[in-house]
Amino acid sequence: MQRDGPGLLLRDINSGEDPQVQAVIAVLVETRPDIVVLQGFDYDHTSRAISAFNQALGKEGLDYLAYGYSGFPNTGMQTGLDMDGNGRRAEARDAQSYGRFSGQGGMAVLSRYPIVSGDVQEFTAMLWRDFPDALLPTVDGAPFPSEEAQAIQRLSTTGHWVVPVDVPDFGRIDLLTFHASPPVFDGPEDRNGRRNHDEIVFWLKYLDGAFGPSPSERFVLLGDFNQDADEGEGIKKAIQSILSDPRLQDPMPQSPGSAAIAGDPFDTVDWDDPLPGNMRVDYVLPSVDLRVVKTGVYWPDGAAGETAATASRHRLVWVDLAR
Numbered sequence: 001m002q003r004d005g006p007g008l009l010l011r012d013i014n015s016g017e018d019p020q021v022q023a024v025i026a027v028l029v030e031t032r033p034d035i036v037v038l039q040g041f042d043y044d045h046t047s048r049a050i051s052a053f054n055q056a057l058g059k060e061g062l063d064y065l066a067y068g069y070s071g072f073p074n075t076g077m078q079t080g081l082d083m084d085g086n087g088r089r090a091e092a093r094d095a096q097s098y099g100r101f102s103g104q105g106g107m108a109v110l111s112r113y114p115i116v117s118g119d120v121q122e123f124t125a126m127l128w129r130d131f132p133d134a135l136l137p138t139v140d141g142a143p144f145p146s147e148e149a150q151a152i153q154r155l156s157t158t159g160h161w162v163v164p165v166d167v168p169d170f171g172r173i174d175l176l177t178f179h180a181s182p183p184v185f186d187g188p189e190d191r192n193g194r195r196n197h198d199e200i201v202f203w204l205k206y207l208d209g210a211f212g213p214s215p216s217e218r219f220v221l222l223g224d225f226n227q228d229a230d231e232g233e234g235i236k237k238a239i240q241s242i243l244s245d246p247r248l249q250d251p252m253p254q255s256p257g258s259a260a261i262a263g264d265p266f267d268t269v270d271w272d273d274p275l276p277g278n279m280r281v282d283y284v285l286p287s288v289d290l291r292v293v294k295t296g297v298y299w300p301d302g303a304a305g306e307t308a309a310t311a312s313r314h315r316l317v318w319v320d321l322a323r
Helices: 008-015 019-031 048-059 191-207 236-243 256-262 302-311
Strands: 035-041 067-069 106-111 160-167 171-179 219-224 282-286 291-298 316-322
Touching (some): 008 019, 008 048, 019 291, 019 316, 035 171, 048 106, 171 191, 282 316
Antiparallel strands (some): 160 171, 291 316
16 A cells, blocks of 8 residues: 555545555455554555544444554655665665655554553664674675665664554563565665565564563564565575574465465465566464464455455465464
């Protein structure tokens, strides 16, 4: 739910006629998540778009009006420098992360339960060069695209958030969420591939305590990792390490729709064929102390499947949890 200019998403939500907005509403009303992280949702300083979207959901009987969280993303935040090394400035790729305007394609957490806002942690402003063992890009041994650019380049494409939610009769659960850079659209320096790797590895270091106290139980790592463990481009060590980490469990959600289309029930995104094709890049990974009741990827067939495809190329990944 990102548009080409500021205010356009709000316009489309308020119109009540935008096909994609209506499709996203239909998917959420059908699946009725207690907590959902929206990716690629335009951010605005006054939260008018997310408020309007919540009101639209409320009209369909899905109430997130009381609780939610949306932080300022790195997407579209202009730097005044040439950040992609093409010799030009003030382009979408010269922002902290790709974006035609500040806030394009941010994130938002919607919840039926109270968010412990005072305990939210944001690591969005962390500089990439300050990240332990950062895989910063170089060309012929020199920082890419420049020393000046690397001095201000942030690690997070969109953001790295820890959002605690107080669930009645369950207790506090911490959402560890982010939207990583796609490991493509760069050159031999592999800037985006290296950034994707470090954005994923961030969570391992966070759980190790590298950035302060971290939860040891009742947490869920979820988001668009933009990385498949086996297929496509990118440095696979990061996602493979996450999926094999003993503190996390991978419930392997699947769908009949993906199985029918691609022959792989675990895919979560329907990209163009033959390349890059369908992959598993969206994950919901609970901590090992949580009991997984049921899982899935909302990828039906028929008319419902067409609605899901209109909502997004990425399909909604869901996990039901119990203590």
